[in-house]
Amino acid sequence: MVEFEVKSKKQTIGKKKGQTVYYAVAKSNQHLTLDALCDMIVDETSLSRGDVMNTLITLGKMACRSLKMGASIDLGDLGSLRIYFPPKMMDNQKDVTAATLKTPKIIFTPKAKMREAAHTAEVSVDNPARKTTKAKKENKDKQEGHQEP
DSSP states (O other): OEEEEEEEEEOOSSTTTTOEEEEEEESOOOOOOHHHHHHHHHHHSSOOHHHHHHHHHHHHHHHHHHHHTTOOEEOTTSEEEEEEOOBOOOSSGGGOSGGGBOOOEEEEEEOHHHHHHHHTOOEEEEOHHHHHHHHHHHHHHHHTTOOOO
């Protein structure tokens, strides 16, 4: 379950400039270490811990090598990785050079199974404002003699 909390900030630009806006932020990012992932794979397969760890480390090295060459990497049901160089917009065609490319980004494009997993993740938002409203309604119902089914 991914748990969120409500934060607020004052907008400094855009249509809502000067207004306080509210948004949900993950309370904590759960982190799966390489060792933990290795242990999970060992538990699900007949592979040894050494074989799994060696494979994961080698995968990382091969991914780096492939990205350096500009190749995209197909990771099966996981998705694919590719490198992207955002361009700076230049006024003249002659001004476009390798120096006009911004810092490269690594783009991960998930396959259908990964997208489905993301869409079905359980989430909850800890919103104190909604809790007080709900508690007030329940107290009012009790005072009036109404009970929720």
